[in-house]
Structures are given as structure tokens and as C-alpha cells.
Amino acid sequence: MTIANTGPLAPVATHRRRPYGLLLVATPVLLVAWLVIWPIISAVIQTAFVTTADGGSAVSLETYSFFFSDGYSLSNLSMTLWTTGVCAALLLVVCLPIALYLRFSDSKVAAYVQGLAIFPMFVPSIILSFAFIRVLGPNGTVDLLLNSVGLPHIRSPYLTPWGPVIGLVWDNIPLTVLILLSGLGNVSNQSVEAARDVGAGKFALLWHIILPRISNSILVAISFAVLGIFSAFTLPYILGPAAPEMMGPFMQRTFRELLESKTAITQAVVTFGFCIVFGLFYVRSVAKNRAA
Amino acid sequence: MAATLVSRKTDWTGIIFAAVLTLVIVFPLVVVGTWAFTNVWRYPSVIPQEFGLRFWNQTLARADVWSSISTSLTLAFTVTALSAAICLPAAYAFARLDFPGRNLLFFSFLAGHAFPKFGLLVAIAGIFLQLNLIGTFWGVVLIQLVGTLLFMIWIPVAAFQAVDRRMEEAARDVGASPFRVFWSITLPQAGPTIAAAILLSFVGTFYETEGAWLIGAPQVRTLPVLMISFINNQPVIQYGAVLSVLLWVPSFIALLFARKVVNSGSFARGFGG
Amino acid sequence: MSVLKIKDVSKIFPNGTTAVDSFSLDVADGELVCLLGPSGSGKSTLLRMVGGFETPTSGLMTIDGEDITRVPPEKRPTGMVFQSHALWTHMNVFKNLAFGLKLRKVPADEIKRRVEGVLELVGLGGYGTRSVTQLSGGQQQRVALARSLVLEPKILLLDEPFASLDQHLRERLREEVRDIQQRLKITTLFVTHGQDEALSMADRIVVMRDGKTEQIDRPDVVYREPQTPFVAGFIGTMNLIEGVVANGVFSKAGYSTPVPVSDGPVTLAIRPEAVDLTAASQNAHGKVHRVTDYGTHGLVDLELLDGTRMKAMVPHPDLFKPGQGVTLALRAVAAYRDGAVIYRTGVVTPVSHPALVDA
Known part of the structure; x- marks a missing residue:
């Protein structure tokens, strides 16, 4: 007896349709409602209304107009946008060749390369930050090596905008490679061989056969990276400059050090706004994938 | 997979990738490892002047290290246990029972992933502020618990769905009650995948830094939070290095066990790839 | 030594399809009856209702006069052999067979004796410690059969048990199953869409179409004197x-x-x-x-x-x-x-x- 899989979840025998299923899923669902959905709604409401003198409330975009007129906030935002853009571009430039190599190679070296590419997933970003400082920081290993061969010190990326960029790219390599690799799995060997048979060179192959097939995976990988990088905290907090700072450390400082929770939440809603397209696209892709 | 683009002779592309990745990914970690076993390493010597375990003794003698190890372990165990307790029954329900709104609720767990994470944490912190949960153990537990939900539901759902229904029916047929079937057949069959999910959730919680820092610090000091303060304020490099090595142990265990799950295509598909 | 009676049993699925339409059948003691029909004829649904995995919308089923219509599968004296074998891959052959006996609190030494006896019967003596995943398709099917037989069910149910095997093995196994069934004189209901299987094994064949009986007769009669053009x-x-x-x-x-x-x-x-x-x-x-x-x-x-x-x-x-x-x-x-x-x-x-x- 085969049942066509129509929905994202395979249908179950319907004579078991009793509400106690709801009971079993209630706790995690309520947790999501309380700690994901409600905070987002509440954040928007909280920042869009002000309490008036007579105790009522009125729509006011005061906190947002402050954010978008404050030079410091804006420079933080533009630095975040810059970092996210540069990271996304770098990730593609780094990961696409790795994924292509892994997809079309079966040598023993490939297994090693794959292992290395996935390895950062098992290195917590806090250890990465420490390693970054020890290697690229002032008097770090790179300086030692340069010094030993009589070359001048590097201009260390530590505490400059490039610090978080390097760290975030390093951190995001595994999932980007995995997502691209999974997309490349949809490109069959036959289609590649057929294209070569009709005379496609390597570049034509990449441009006309492979890239069109994996464009969705590329967008998913970018969306995932953007969502992670836009509000990254640990790496920019440790490796980045004190001012201007990325949105993550900025929100943290506003919330915990300046104790201006409303301002911090406004900043959070701004990050939501900038990422909404990527977020929706990402969720849609995951849901579609799951449904397939 | 046939080698269609890369020649079978000498895999130069691969060797170049391997060399560059080794330099970029392994080398920094080796440097940290070296620092952890170094007694003296003064500039500008390329290699340490003196190797030794002196700073292991000193690091492990620090009260703040021990208290944060115990905080981290308590947190990770509490969150993982709670998460398993509420998510596994839910996963079973999603996989095997029918109820109104099943698909919608199933996808609701994605909601947290449609937003930039730290922004969401700040929004949650806004709620916690009103509930006086900032700076408390349970505040950190809650925020980390939310982070584990998606994994702890989606992976086990896939695991339960992969169990052959006929296997369960065969057990009913030989006389097992529905609960006995779950205990003796379904759970052992889905076990390895669920164990991987639990391990990933434990490790993820252990290293969770942002929520702990935003909600818990400085009252609740986990290992990653302590590590941040070491990086920021500790002039003795070896403390951070030793702590890094210590901190990496759970990840290493996860690496050994979860490698197959991570390398399998289904894992990447879970991320939408 | 058991008799299965099915009276006016219907099954209408929630989506409105009628899988079985007031079906009646008496299976005599020790008889092997084949349910034969194309896919979608309702034969599997009928078998699953006898096994207790589906509840009839209406009708009555009895084994030795006892009403089993609403009895859950674990309380029924039926043993089912599934098409996909449905062996428990986390247990070895012995444990697969012993599971049902353990649930019945049979003493360990008797479990051992009975399991080994049945393994001998299906030609797998000495295979107890093997992992079921190491067995060939035919051996897995024998284990599945043994798992049902070891509990000495009153009614044996076989759901296209040979469908996943190749032609040669299928022919050999159906002879073996027929031999074992006749030796144990166990009342058996067998579902298949292969007419050769039905003709060679059954005492009687029930030809089903759209949830209804087209003809119930001995194999030779069904072949020589088909009652309907279908x-x-x-x-x-x-x-x-x-x-x-x-x-x-x-x-x-x-x-x-x-x-x-x-x-x-x-x-x-x-x-x-x-x-x-x-x-x-x-x-x-x-x-x-x-x-x-x-x-x-x-x-x-x-x-x-x-x-x-x-x-x-x-x-x-x-x-x-x-x-x-x-x-x-x-x-x-x-x-x-x-x-x-x-x-x-x-x-x-x-x-x-x-x-x-x-x-």
C-alpha cells in the first residue's frame, strides 16, 4: 500500500486523528510563540507606539527617526552592510571553487579537502577569535615569521573592519560549502558529459550548465550567510573596531551597558527590516526542500 | 562519482586546495595548541623558548575557571535534557500522529531562523527585562532552549519517519502494546539519529556565547563568556590558550560522532541547500 | 485448529473510498485461502483488518466463534508475515523470534527450545546469532515466517510475502511455505496478486475486484469455470x-x-x-x-x-x-x-x- 506524499509531512493513518497529538507538541510550540513570535511582535509594537501624557498610546516612529538621523547609528549600520556584503562575496569566491572541486573529484585529496572545509563547524567562534589574535594580531605568529626573515610587520587586521570579515568568512565556510555541494548534487554527471560531448569548454560548462542549476542553492547559501553575519556578535565584538561597530555589538552595548532597552530593540527591528527578504527566502527554500 | 573535470593523474587542484586550507584552517589552531603547552615564548623567537604544563596547573587552579566549567556543564545538561523532554514527544507526534494544524506548527519552528539571530535575542531580552530574567540561570536556560528547538524537532521527526511502519505493526502483531512498540522498536530504530541530534544540541548549547553574554553575563558566567573576558582583559596568553584547548574537548567528541550525520546530504538539505 | 469467519465486512476510508465492500468469507480449519486480485482490489486492506491493523467500518470477524472485530492486533491470535519482511534490524535472528515469547513471559529455556525448533522448521537451524541484515532476501522471509510461527498463531496471515524475491526463489519458497502450512495444519489467509502463486498454493482462491468477491472456488475450478468475465x-x-x-x-x-x-x-x-x-x-x-x-x-x-x-x-x-x-x-x-x-x-x-x- 503506497500513499502519495502530498504534504511536507507524510500523511499518517487518519483513524488516529485525536487531539492528543496537539498536547504532545504544545510545549515547544508555545515556547516558540512566547520566545520567538511574541518578542518580534512586541518589539515592533513597543517601538512604534509611545505613551502619551494622558496615559493613552499613540503611533510614533520617534525611535526610528532618531536611529536614522543619528550619525553614529548610521555609520554602524553602513559598516554592518559593508561587512555583510564583503563577507557574502568572499564566501562565494572561496566556497564555490571548493564545492566544484569536491563535486567533480574522487581523489583521496578530495576527502581531505572536504574534511578541512567542514572542520570550522567544530571550532567554536570564541576559540577562532583567540586563534585569530594569536596568529594575525600584534606580535602574532605571522609577525614572528615575517620578522624572522627580515620583513616588516603586517598591518594587523585585528580591531579593524577586516578582522570580523576574516573571522566570519572562516566561520561560515562549512555550511556554505555543504549547501553548495548539496545543490551541485542535482547536476548529473550525464548532463556534464553531454555538454562536454557537444564541445563545451570548462568555462562554458560552468556558466551554461552548472551555475543555472545551482543558482537556487547559491541564493540559499547567501541568505543563510547574510542572516548569520548581519547581526553577528562574538567575532565583531572581539575582532572588530570599537567604533564604528557592527549591529551585534552595538545592540548589546545599548542594551546591557547603556541600559536603553527601547533603543536596542529599535536597532533589532532595523536589522529585521534589512534581513526580511533573505529571511523569507531562506525559510521558503527550507520549507520547500523539506516538502520535496 | 566519475572524475569528469579533474584529471586522474596528479590532483594538483586538490593539492593546492589542501595546502591552502591546511594553512588557513589548521595552522591557527596549531598555534593555539602550541601556546597551551608553552611556559615561555617571548618575541621574536619563532618557536617557544620553553615547553611545559605550567599554565595548565595555573589555569586549573583558578576558581573562576572551575565555576564556569560547572556552570557551562550544568547549563548544557539542563538545556539538553529539557529540550529532549519536550521535543522528542513532539517530534514523535509530528511524525506519527495527525492533528489540526500539524504542518503549520511544524514549520513554525523555522520562524526563529527567518530573523537575524542577535536581533531576535535582543527582542527576547526586552521581554526578559520585564520578567526579571536578565542575569539569571533560568533566563539563559530559556534562551538557549529556544535555540535548540528546530534541530531537536526536525532531526528526530526525520528519524521517526524513517522507521518502517511494518516493523512496528509486526511488533503489535506478536503481542506488544503500543507503548512497548515505541520502547522496543521505534526508539532503538531511530536511536542513532536522535543521539546525534542530542549530541549536537548539547555541543551547541555548550558553545552558545551570544545569548549567555547578553542575558546571563556577568552573573551567569559560562566558559565562552569567561573566554571573552580572558581575551579582553587577561595579559597572560596561556590562560586563554589552555582554556581554548579545554573548551574544544566537547567539540572534538562531537566531531568523532556526528561527522557522518554532518557529511550526509540530508544535513545540508536541512539548511535549505 | 481454528476457523476464521468474516461476515459483511466493509471498510470505507476517511477520504470516502470503499476499499472493502460487505465481504464475507469462511476459512475452514487448516485451510489455505488465497485472496487474489489486482492492486486496489481491497485484498491487502482485508488482510490488515483480520490482523487488526485496520478497523472495519462495519461487519463482524470471528476466530473460533470469538468476536475479534475490535480487538487490537497485540491481543489477536493472528500472526502476520509482511511483504517487506519488517524484521527488526536492531535485533539478531534469535531476538526477533524471541520477542513475542518474552512478551508472553515464556521461561528462557523454553524460548530457546521453541525458537530453535522453528528455525529448524524453516531451514535456518543455527542462524540465531546472525544479524538479520546479513541474511539474503529468502532467508529474511523465512525469519519473518518463523517469527510468526513461533507464537503458534491460530490464523497465519501472509501479505504478498514473496513479492520482493526473484522468480526462482519465489517458486521454491512457496513450496516450502505450503509444506510447512500443511504439516502444521495452520489456518492461513494469503494475499497475492500473482495468479501462479494462488493456483499453486491455495486450497481455495477468492478473486477480488473493487472490494468485492468475484468468485470463491478451488484453484482448478476458478481456472476452468470462471464465473465472471473479470x-x-x-x-x-x-x-x-x-x-x-x-x-x-x-x-x-x-x-x-x-x-x-x-x-x-x-x-x-x-x-x-x-x-x-x-x-x-x-x-x-x-x-x-x-x-x-x-x-x-x-x-x-x-x-x-x-x-x-x-x-x-x-x-x-x-x-x-x-x-x-x-x-x-x-x-x-x-x-x-x-x-x-x-x-x-x-x-x-x-x-x-x-x-x-x-x-
């Missing part, structure tokens, strides 16, 4: 020719043969072995389209004058060439009208051959 077409190879009877004569495309029934349309059913072919250059009823030589006999595909295709079995296929004209004589025919048999000539002895039965 059974006629489903079992073995059968030529079904639509035509009209007028004045006791059936005519079709210039060919006519006496069929003493009232005037009107009929479907004529003729087995290939009941057709006598003669090469003829004049007054031919049709011409040869293709000749297949099976060694022991031949099968001629022929075309009547209006293009209607027929098959005829011939002892000497080399006498016929494609394009050649032939005349036919029918030794035995059955005529159907409105889904029921209205006329039948004498029965021809079937020349049973796999090539015909499997076609």
Missing part, C-alpha cells in the same frame, strides 16, 4: 471476444459458432488451448500475426478479419507462418452477459504451463 480475463490467458448472438449463433467478423442463448450481446471466453487452428488458404477466419515457439508447444497470435486479436495454442508451431490464413474451431467456450456466465460448453483439460499462466 475472473476469466484475470486468471491465465483467455481470449475475450465481444460479439452478438442471433438465433443461437454467435457471430464476429465473419466467424460464427453456435451459442445456445437468447439474442443479444455476449462476451465469449476461450482459452488458447481450446482453439484448434488449421492452415487454410481459402475461407480463412483470420491470419497468423506471430508465432512463438515455447519448445513444448507454440502460441499463435492471430488476427480475425476485423482485426480482433486472439491467441491459440498449437502443438506444432512450425506449421504456421506469419501472414498465413487460418480457420478456427473452438472446443470449449463460455459466454458471459451482464457480468455473469450464461453458457458453458464442456470443460477442456488445461495444459498448464508457466508460460501461459504467467502471461
Whole structure:
């Protein structure tokens, strides 16, 4: 007896349709409602209304107009946008060749390369930050090596905008490679061989056969990276400059050090706004994938 | 997979990738490892002047290290246990029972992933502020618990769905009650995948830094939070290095066990790839 | 020593499809009854209702007079062998067999004795410690059978148990299963869509279509005297020719043969072995389209004058060439009208051959 899989979840025998299923899923669902959905709604409401003198409330975009007129906030935002853009571009430039190599190679070296590419997933970003400082920081290993061969010190990326960029790219390599690799799995060997048979060179192959097939995976990988990088905290907090700072450390400082929770939440809603397209696209892709 | 683009002779592309990745990914970690076993390493010597375990003794003698190890372990165990307790029954329900709104609720767990994470944490912190949960153990537990939900539901759902229904029916047929079937057949069959999910959730919680820092610090000091303060304020490099090595142990265990799950295509598909 | 009675059982799924439509069947003690039908005929649903995995919408099922209609599967004296084996891969062969006995709190030494006995019975003595994933498909099916037998069920249920095996193994296993069933005298209900399986194993065959019974009879009767055109077409190879009877004569495309029934349309059913072919250059009823030589006999595909295709079995296929004209004589025919048999000539002895039965 085969049942066509129509929905994202395979249908179950319907004579078991009793509400106690709801009971079993209630706790995690309520947790999501309380700690994901409600905070987002509440954040928007909280920042869009002000309490008036007579105790009522009125729509006011005061906190947002402050954010978008404050030079410091804006420079933080533009630095975040810059970092996210540069990271996304770098990730593609780094990961696409790795994924292509892994997809079309079966040598023993490939297994090693794959292992290395996935390895950062098992290195917590806090250890990465420490390693970054020890290697690229002032008097770090790179300086030692340069010094030993009589070359001048590097201009260390530590505490400059490039610090978080390097760290975030390093951190995001595994999932980007995995997502691209999974997309490349949809490109069959036959289609590649057929294209070569009709005379496609390597570049034509990449441009006309492979890239069109994996464009969705590329967008998913970018969306995932953007969502992670836009509000990254640990790496920019440790490796980045004190001012201007990325949105993550900025929100943290506003919330915990300046104790201006409303301002911090406004900043959070701004990050939501900038990422909404990527977020929706990402969720849609995951849901579609799951449904397939 | 046939080698269609890369020649079978000498895999130069691969060797170049391997060399560059080794330099970029392994080398920094080796440097940290070296620092952890170094007694003296003064500039500008390329290699340490003196190797030794002196700073292991000193690091492990620090009260703040021990208290944060115990905080981290308590947190990770509490969150993982709670998460398993509420998510596994839910996963079973999603996989095997029918109820109104099943698909919608199933996808609701994605909601947290449609937003930039730290922004969401700040929004949650806004709620916690009103509930006086900032700076408390349970505040950190809650925020980390939310982070584990998606994994702890989606992976086990896939695991339960992969169990052959006929296997369960065969057990009913030989006389097992529905609960006995779950205990003796379904759970052992889905076990390895669920164990991987639990391990990933434990490790993820252990290293969770942002929520702990935003909600818990400085009252609740986990290992990653302590590590941040070491990086920021500790002039003795070896403390951070030793702590890094210590901190990496759970990840290493996860690496050994979860490698197959991570390398399998289904894992990447879970991320939408 | 058990009797299964199924009375007016229906199953309507929540989506509105009627899988089984007031079905009744009595299975006698020690009898092996085959439920035979195309996919979607409701035979699997019926078996699953007997096993307790589906609840009938209406009707009654009893085993030895005891009502089991609403009894959950774990409390029923039935043992089911699944198509996919459904062995528990996290247990070895011994544990697979011992699980049900343990649930019944059978002492350990008796479990050991009974499990080893049954493994011996299915020809897997000494395989207890093997992991089930190391076994071949045939061995897995034997373990699945043993797992049911070890509990000594009153009714054995087999759901297309050989469907995943190759032809050769299937034939061997069905003989073994039939042997074991007869030795244990266990009442058995067997679902299959393979007529060869049904014909070779069953005491009685139930031919099902759209959740209803078309015919219940011994295998030879089902083959020789199909009660409906559906059974006629489903079992073995059968030529079904639509035509009209007028004045006791059936005519079709210039060919006519006496069929003493009232005037009107009929479907004529003729087995290939009941057709006598003669090469003829004049007054031919049709011409040869293709000749297949099976060694022991031949099968001629022929075309009547209006293009209607027929098959005829011939002892000497080399006498016929494609394009050649032939005349036919029918030794035995059955005529159907409105889904029921209205006329039948004498029965021809079937020349049973796999090539015909499997076609």
C-alpha cells in the first residue's frame, strides 16, 4: 500500500486523528510563540507606539527617526552592510571553487579537502577569535615569521573592519560549502558529459550548465550567510573596531551597558527590516526542500 | 562519482586546495595548541623558548575557571535534557500522529531562523527585562532552549519517519502494546539519529556565547563568556590558550560522532541547500 | 485448529473510498485461502483488518466463534508475515523470534527450545546469532515466517510475502511455505496478486475486484469455470471476444459458432488451448500475426478479419507462418452477459504451463 506524499509531512493513518497529538507538541510550540513570535511582535509594537501624557498610546516612529538621523547609528549600520556584503562575496569566491572541486573529484585529496572545509563547524567562534589574535594580531605568529626573515610587520587586521570579515568568512565556510555541494548534487554527471560531448569548454560548462542549476542553492547559501553575519556578535565584538561597530555589538552595548532597552530593540527591528527578504527566502527554500 | 573535470593523474587542484586550507584552517589552531603547552615564548623567537604544563596547573587552579566549567556543564545538561523532554514527544507526534494544524506548527519552528539571530535575542531580552530574567540561570536556560528547538524537532521527526511502519505493526502483531512498540522498536530504530541530534544540541548549547553574554553575563558566567573576558582583559596568553584547548574537548567528541550525520546530504538539505 | 469467519465486512476510508465492500468469507480449519486480485482490489486492506491493523467500518470477524472485530492486533491470535519482511534490524535472528515469547513471559529455556525448533522448521537451524541484515532476501522471509510461527498463531496471515524475491526463489519458497502450512495444519489467509502463486498454493482462491468477491472456488475450478468475465480475463490467458448472438449463433467478423442463448450481446471466453487452428488458404477466419515457439508447444497470435486479436495454442508451431490464413474451431467456450456466465460448453483439460499462466 503506497500513499502519495502530498504534504511536507507524510500523511499518517487518519483513524488516529485525536487531539492528543496537539498536547504532545504544545510545549515547544508555545515556547516558540512566547520566545520567538511574541518578542518580534512586541518589539515592533513597543517601538512604534509611545505613551502619551494622558496615559493613552499613540503611533510614533520617534525611535526610528532618531536611529536614522543619528550619525553614529548610521555609520554602524553602513559598516554592518559593508561587512555583510564583503563577507557574502568572499564566501562565494572561496566556497564555490571548493564545492566544484569536491563535486567533480574522487581523489583521496578530495576527502581531505572536504574534511578541512567542514572542520570550522567544530571550532567554536570564541576559540577562532583567540586563534585569530594569536596568529594575525600584534606580535602574532605571522609577525614572528615575517620578522624572522627580515620583513616588516603586517598591518594587523585585528580591531579593524577586516578582522570580523576574516573571522566570519572562516566561520561560515562549512555550511556554505555543504549547501553548495548539496545543490551541485542535482547536476548529473550525464548532463556534464553531454555538454562536454557537444564541445563545451570548462568555462562554458560552468556558466551554461552548472551555475543555472545551482543558482537556487547559491541564493540559499547567501541568505543563510547574510542572516548569520548581519547581526553577528562574538567575532565583531572581539575582532572588530570599537567604533564604528557592527549591529551585534552595538545592540548589546545599548542594551546591557547603556541600559536603553527601547533603543536596542529599535536597532533589532532595523536589522529585521534589512534581513526580511533573505529571511523569507531562506525559510521558503527550507520549507520547500523539506516538502520535496 | 566519475572524475569528469579533474584529471586522474596528479590532483594538483586538490593539492593546492589542501595546502591552502591546511594553512588557513589548521595552522591557527596549531598555534593555539602550541601556546597551551608553552611556559615561555617571548618575541621574536619563532618557536617557544620553553615547553611545559605550567599554565595548565595555573589555569586549573583558578576558581573562576572551575565555576564556569560547572556552570557551562550544568547549563548544557539542563538545556539538553529539557529540550529532549519536550521535543522528542513532539517530534514523535509530528511524525506519527495527525492533528489540526500539524504542518503549520511544524514549520513554525523555522520562524526563529527567518530573523537575524542577535536581533531576535535582543527582542527576547526586552521581554526578559520585564520578567526579571536578565542575569539569571533560568533566563539563559530559556534562551538557549529556544535555540535548540528546530534541530531537536526536525532531526528526530526525520528519524521517526524513517522507521518502517511494518516493523512496528509486526511488533503489535506478536503481542506488544503500543507503548512497548515505541520502547522496543521505534526508539532503538531511530536511536542513532536522535543521539546525534542530542549530541549536537548539547555541543551547541555548550558553545552558545551570544545569548549567555547578553542575558546571563556577568552573573551567569559560562566558559565562552569567561573566554571573552580572558581575551579582553587577561595579559597572560596561556590562560586563554589552555582554556581554548579545554573548551574544544566537547567539540572534538562531537566531531568523532556526528561527522557522518554532518557529511550526509540530508544535513545540508536541512539548511535549505 | 481454528476457523476464521468474516461476515459483511466493509471498510470505507476517511477520504470516502470503499476499499472493502460487505465481504464475507469462511476459512475452514487448516485451510489455505488465497485472496487474489489486482492492486486496489481491497485484498491487502482485508488482510490488515483480520490482523487488526485496520478497523472495519462495519461487519463482524470471528476466530473460533470469538468476536475479534475490535480487538487490537497485540491481543489477536493472528500472526502476520509482511511483504517487506519488517524484521527488526536492531535485533539478531534469535531476538526477533524471541520477542513475542518474552512478551508472553515464556521461561528462557523454553524460548530457546521453541525458537530453535522453528528455525529448524524453516531451514535456518543455527542462524540465531546472525544479524538479520546479513541474511539474503529468502532467508529474511523465512525469519519473518518463523517469527510468526513461533507464537503458534491460530490464523497465519501472509501479505504478498514473496513479492520482493526473484522468480526462482519465489517458486521454491512457496513450496516450502505450503509444506510447512500443511504439516502444521495452520489456518492461513494469503494475499497475492500473482495468479501462479494462488493456483499453486491455495486450497481455495477468492478473486477480488473493487472490494468485492468475484468468485470463491478451488484453484482448478476458478481456472476452468470462471464465473465472471473479470475472473476469466484475470486468471491465465483467455481470449475475450465481444460479439452478438442471433438465433443461437454467435457471430464476429465473419466467424460464427453456435451459442445456445437468447439474442443479444455476449462476451465469449476461450482459452488458447481450446482453439484448434488449421492452415487454410481459402475461407480463412483470420491470419497468423506471430508465432512463438515455447519448445513444448507454440502460441499463435492471430488476427480475425476485423482485426480482433486472439491467441491459440498449437502443438506444432512450425506449421504456421506469419501472414498465413487460418480457420478456427473452438472446443470449449463460455459466454458471459451482464457480468455473469450464461453458457458453458464442456470443460477442456488445461495444459498448464508457466508460460501461459504467467502471461
